[in-house]
Amino acid sequence: MEDVWLEYKARRSFFRHDRFMALEALNLTLNRGEVLGVIGGNGSGKSTLLRVLAGVYRPDRGQIKRFCGNTLLLSLALGFDPELSGRENALISGVLLGARRQRVVKKMDQIISFAELDDCIDDPLKTYSSGMRARLGFSVAFFVEADLLLIDEVLSVGDANFRLKAEKSMRERISSEQTVVFVSHSSAQIVGLCDRVAWIDKGRLRLTGQPQEVIEAYNGHQCKSTSS
Amino acid sequence: MKLENLVEAYFLKLRFNLKSEASKSYLNYAWWILEPALHVAVFYFVFNVMLDRGGPNFTVFLLCGQIPFLWLSRSVNNATGSILYGRGMILQISIPKPFFPLLAVGQDLVKQSTVFLCLLLFLILVGFGPSAYWFYLPAIIIVQAMLVCALALVAAAITPYVPDFRFLVNTGMTMLMFASGIFYDYRTVLKDEHKQWFLLNPMSTLIECYRDVLIRHQPLDWNGLLFLLLGSLVLLILVLGFYKRHDAAYARLVAQ
Numbered sequence: 001m002e003d004v005w006l007e008y009k010a011r012r013s014f015f016r017h018d019r020f021m022a023l024e025a026l027n028l029t030l031n032r033g034e035v036l037g038v039i040g041g042n043g044s045g046k047s048t049l050l051r052v053l054a055g056v057y058r059p060d061r062g063q064i065k066r067f068c069g070n071t072l073l074l075s076l077a078l079g080f081d082p083e084l085s086g087r088e089n090a091l092i093s094g095v096l097l098g099a100r101r102q103r104v105v106k107k108m109d110q111i112i113s114f115a116e117l118d119d120c121i122d123d124p125l126k127t128y129s130s131g132m133r134a135r136l137g138f139s140v141a142f143f144v145e146a147d148l149l150l151i152d153e154v155l156s157v158g159d160a161n162f163r164l165k166a167e168k169s170m171r172e173r174i175s176s177e178q179t180v181v182f183v184s185h186s187s188a189q190i191v192g193l194c195d196r197v198a199w200i201d202k203g204r205l206r207l208t209g210q211p212q213e214v215i216e217a218y219n220g221h222q223c224k225s226t227s228s
Numbered sequence: 229m230k231l232e233n234l235v236e237a238y239f240l241k242l243r244f245n246l247k248s249e250a251s252k253s254y255l256n257y258a259w260w261i262l263e264p265a266l267h268v269a270v271f272y273f274v275f276n277v278m279l280d281r282g283g284p285n286f287t288v289f290l291l292c293g294q295i296p297f298l299w300l301s302r303s304v305n306n307a308t309g310s311i312l313y314g315r316g317m318i319l320q321i322s323i324p325k326p327f328f329p330l331l332a333v334g335q336d337l338v339k340q341s342t343v344f345l346c347l348l349l350f351l352i353l354v355g356f357g358p359s360a361y362w363f364y365l366p367a368i369i370i371v372q373a374m375l376v377c378a379l380a381l382v383a384a385a386i387t388p389y390v391p392d393f394r395f396l397v398n399t400g401m402t403m404l405m406f407a408s409g410i411f412y413d414y415r416t417v418l419k420d421e422h423k424q425w426f427l428l429n430p431m432s433t434l435i436e437c438y439r440d441v442l443i444r445h446q447p448l449d450w451n452g453l454l455f456l457l458l459g460s461l462v463l464l465i466l467v468l469g470f471y472k473r474h475d476a477a478y479a480r481l482v483a484q
Contacts, residue, residue: 011484051479055322058476070230075320079241083248092244095237096321098229124251 001028004062006048006203022048023059024203030148032068035180037194037211039187039218045203046183050150053181068179070098072146074154076137082126086117089125090140097144107143114169115139116162131158138166142173149173152183187215229323238327242334249335260339261346268294275411285443288356292442293410293435295347299340300376300431301401306332307380308397311388315482325478326471329384333377344369351442359445368437371453374460375430381467385474388481408432430456 006023022045030036038046051057052064054073079096080089090111094104104111112121115135117128125133135158151170158166167189174180174193184190190197190211197214199206201221207214229237250256271290276282283289307329311318314328351357386393408431409417418426426432433452440448 008480009484051319054320056319056479073320078320079317081244081248083251084244088244088247092237092240095233095240096317096323098233098321100233101236101240 001026001030001053001064002062003027004052004059004064006052006057006059008048022203023052026062026200026203026205028198028205028208030179030181032179033177034196035174035178035182035194037190037197037214038181038183038200039185039190039197039215040200040206041222044200046200047152048203049200050152050181050183053148054150066148068147070146071148071150072098072141072144073150074141074152076134076141076154078137078141080125080133080137083124085123086115086121086125086128086136087112090121090136093137093140094144097141098146099144104140104143111136111139111143114142114165131162134158135162138162142166142169147179149178149180150183151180153185187219191215229321234324234327238331238334241331242338245331245335246338260342264295264298264343267298271411281412285356288351288354288443289413289439290411291347291350292438293408295340295343296372296435296438297405297408297410297431298343299336299372300379301405302340303333303336303376304379304383305397305401306336308383308387308394310384311478312391312482318479318482324471325384325475326381326468329380330377332384333380336376337373347442356443357445361441361445361447364437364441364448368434368441368448368453371457371460372434374457374464375434378460378463378467381471382463385467385470388478404429404431408435410435427452430459 004023004026005021008020008022009017010020012018026045026049028036038049040046048057050073052059054071056073075097078093080093084092087108090108091101091104094107094111095101099107112118115132115138117132117136120128120132125136128136138154138158141154171193180193182190182193194211196208197211198208199214199218207217250259253259255262268287268290271294272282272287275290276286310328310332311325314325317323318325348357348362383393383397407426407429409426414423414426414432414436427436433449433456437448437453440446
């Protein structure tokens with residue numbers, strides 16, 4: 001990613017737009033098999049960065065050179081419809097995430113069992129609790145394969161048990177040569193999962209380096225900002 | 229997203245959207261037939277019963293105009309906001325934006341196919357067919373499908389840039405309905421100097437073609453149909469070119 005700039009425009013009235021620079025002169029390199037953590041405050045540009053990497057947004061300036069096949073932005077509940085059953089939602093969500101239909105059908109039992117929804121998978125999604133929906137969304141996304149995996153705060157879904165299970169499974173997947181960009185507010189998750197960390201502040205890359213070093217710098221900055 | 233994935237996602241979403249929509253009402257899929265039937269009933273009541281302007285075989289005349297028009301108006305209306313409604317997906321995956329209006333068009337095409345079958349059955353029941361001219365029907369349907377796709381894609385492309393366009397589409401469809409000769413025969417109602425202008429409206433030409441084939445059992449206006457086909461094809465190519473060039477802009481437009 002070289003010198004990437006991206007600006008948002010928000011429509012205020014017919015002629016007036018507010019402009020907001022989401023990414024400014026961002027340079028980043030990601031190596032195959034590496035897990036890159038991304039930290040930063042709210043509105044710092046972390047999710048925008050993932051959307052640019054996923055091809056959802058095209059930058060206004062700069063370029064992104066990809067040397068991998070498919071990229072997956074791990075999205076929970078993609079294409080979910082409350083009127084359809086959990087099974088139907090899992091199928092459409094998996095296909096939208098980039099898996100072939102046959103593959104999702106083949107993996108369906110594993111998805112259902114991972115989501116712990118064996119008893120109610122054929123019930124309409126509208127009868128599920130928000131935790132059950134999140135578990136189903138995570139399970140579907142988890143079983144879709146990709147060369148580059150982009151994760152935006154999705155390891156904090158479901159109850160405490162499911163969170164542990166999700167984190168453990170993700171750790172196993174990451175350790176098997178999976179290239180990952182991982183956005184999180186959890187310092188423990190970042191230190192535990194990432195090989196390198198990038199700190200983004202107001203759309204600019206503030207620091208990259210070893211997880212512990214960057215996290216300490218970030219936390220120090222946060223403390224200063226809070227006290228001042 | 230790879231093409232084979234996109235095709236699978238399209239047909240799955242089409243099937244599930246229809247199922248989801250049907251499950252929201254008590255009469256489910258019956259509304260596919262009931263809704264157009266109610267539209268026709270209202271027009272029949274107003275023009276034939278209240279205003280006494282119908283004439284012989286008015287029901288058949290009305291059906292052959294109203295049903296093709298409902299296909300166009302429903303598809304374009306449903307496609308108009310489709311990219312804005314697809315916001316959730318657009319912000320999560322890289323997906324070609326024509327997917328959304330074409331999905332709306334596909335859903336209406338499935339419903340419309342059922343309505344067309346019922347129309348043909350009704351025509352047979354009341355003694356208007358079948359005839360050899362019915363073999364021309366697929367040609368008319370293909371041309372209308374091209375026109376529907378082109379107009380739906382145009383309407384969906386404009387709306388994220390100018391959301392107010394949705395209201396204009398609604399009004400435009402009402403105007404088009406009154407200008408398409410659905411409940412009157414333009415040959416007897418319009419002045420001679422206005423007839424050429426009337427036939428410039430693509431729906432007037434199509435509705436006349438449907439009536440020629442289904443009711444009048446006579447050769448249809450091939451020149452008019454060919455002109456419409458070419459016009460729709462040119463518009464389709466232009467609008468798909470626009471999507472290709474501006475596809476990336478839509479994600480930021482729907483995020484606004």
